[in-house]
Amino acid sequence: MLIKKLQYPLLFCFGLLATTTTLAQELDPEIAAAAKEIENKVIEWRRDIHQNPELSNREFETAKKIAKHLKSLNIEVTENVAKTGVVGILKGDKPGKTVALRADIDALPVTERTDVPFKSTVKTTFLDTEVGVSHACGHDTHVAILMGVAEILAKHKNKINGTVKFIFQPAEEGPPPGEEGGAKLMIKEGVLKNPDVDAIFGLHINAGTPVNMIKYKPGGTMAAVERFVINVKGTQTHGSAPWSGVDPIMISAKIIDGLQTIISREAPLVDEAAVITVGKITSGVRFNIIPESAEMIGTVRTLDPKMRELIIRRMKEMVPAIAKAYNAEATIEFQNNTSITYNDPDLVKQMLPTIQAVAGKQNVILAKATTGGEDFSYFQEVVPGFYFFLGGKPETLEKAAAHHTPDFYIDESGLLLGVKVMSQLTLDYLNAQ
Incomplete structure (x- = not known):
């Protein structure tokens, strides 16, 4: 069924990276034609996944759809990676390096409020609370784009010098309490091995960036995220x-x-931004009782490894010292949620001409870092990576709803650029070696 190009919501999508010495200055005409030919199919996949969202580590049906599509393309498929992940391996006609392309596949416990015909009405129980489920961060678009790239590259193996590894990752939003998941578990299970990955690309669709524009930043582009818990022990007494x-x-x-x-x-905030936030305090039971203890839970966001080390060290020193000064005791514990999403500067420099050629130089913008977090960062700790943002804000919309909200919305016409850019980055990276 043909689908009319839409002005409906999408989310953050992830792009690709490459190291090259000479790069294509324009999109391969055959690749451009192939992308245009499957545009309606990509939109249809996106809508189907959007209407049937699944939470982290529970993406069973989504994974089946992905695996079925990859198998139909004669791509070697491994299922149940990191619980529900899918990995596809496509070998080109000529030998060469291996590049990985990653798309996250999980949805969020957010009740959708948009008025679209493929709106999610799925409900589930999350942390003992009945909630709606929706792709309120655009992972459905990431899946559809990468499925499209897989189809194009599988039909043009003669253009590939090397191997492409398609990584459809579960649980980017974090696994349920008590479970492992996400990029960390995929790496632990060897997703970057056999064959060894030389570089990895990812893109995230951005509701606040105009459609058909791309934003990027060398170095730290998204923050390392730490969760901390502070417990303070005092002495209970009467409030009077x-x-x-x-x-x-x-x-x-x-x-x-x-x-x-x-x-x-x-x-040193002139180097990069940093944030410490206490988001929750729990203590006491009654207005006239000074309680025995208090608990604080919060987050630290950093974009520079040295600053991250400094802040965590000083927090560990300061918390017990302040408590001791007031005759109390306090402990602090950290849990790392993501590392710094660090774009290898050399790879960014090498691949930028490809992105500019495909999107148009005027549509490729050097952006500031964001203090949001992304577990794509764990892949980048192992191999060089490049992660960028794909615009999804409709031209008619003055202000877009934020990600992770009920009104999250994206223009599907931006998916075509995502397919083109990821396909061309892959070819340029592999064929320039």
Whole structure:
């Protein structure tokens, strides 16, 4: 069925990377024609996945659809990687390096509010709460784009010098409590081996960037994300006589204040941005009782490895010291959620001409870093990687709803550029070696 090009929502999509010495200055005409030919099919895949979203580590039906498509293209397929992930291997007609292309496949516990015919009405139970499920971050578009790239490259193996590994990754939004998942588990299970990957590309569709534009940044482009938990132990007493106890709530306030001085007085913010946020405080049961303990939960965001090390070290030093100054005890524990999404500067420089040739130089923008996090970063810790943003904001929309919200919306006409760019990056990277 032919699908009319739409002005409907998509999400962040991921692009590709390459190291080259000489790069194509324009899109291969055959690749451009092939991309245009399957545009309606890519949109149809996206809508189907959008209407049938699945949460992290539960992407069973999504994985089946991906695997079925790859097998139909005679691509070597491995299923159940990192629980529900799918990996496809396509060998070109000539030997060469191996490039990996990654798309995340999971949805979010967000009830969709957009008025589109393929709106998600799926509901489930998440952390003991009944919630709607939707692709409120655009992973459905990432899947559709990469399925399209797989079809194009499989039909043009004669143009490939080397091997392409298609990585459809589950649980980018984080696995359920008590489970492993995401990029970390895929790497642990050897997704970057056999054959060894030389470079990896990813793209994320961006609801706030005008459609058919691309944003990129060499170096740190998205933040490392740490979750921390602080426990303060005081001495319980009557609220009317605070001198007879040790108040963990007051001490928590002092700790929060102290932590912000790390950002304002110790972190070299001229190098990169950094954030410390306490998002939750739990303490006490009654208005006239000073409780025995308090718990704080928060996040640290950093874009520079040295600054990350400094901030975490100082937090570990400061928290127990402040508590001790007020005759209390405090501990702090960290959990790493993502590393810094670090675009290899040399690879960015080498592949930028391809992106500019495909999208038009005027449509490729050097962007600032964002303090959001992305577990694509774990792949980049192992092999050079390039991660960029694909525009998805309709021209008629003045302001787009944020990602991870019920009104998240994207213009599907931007998918075609995603397919073209990822296909051409792959060919240029492999054929320039």
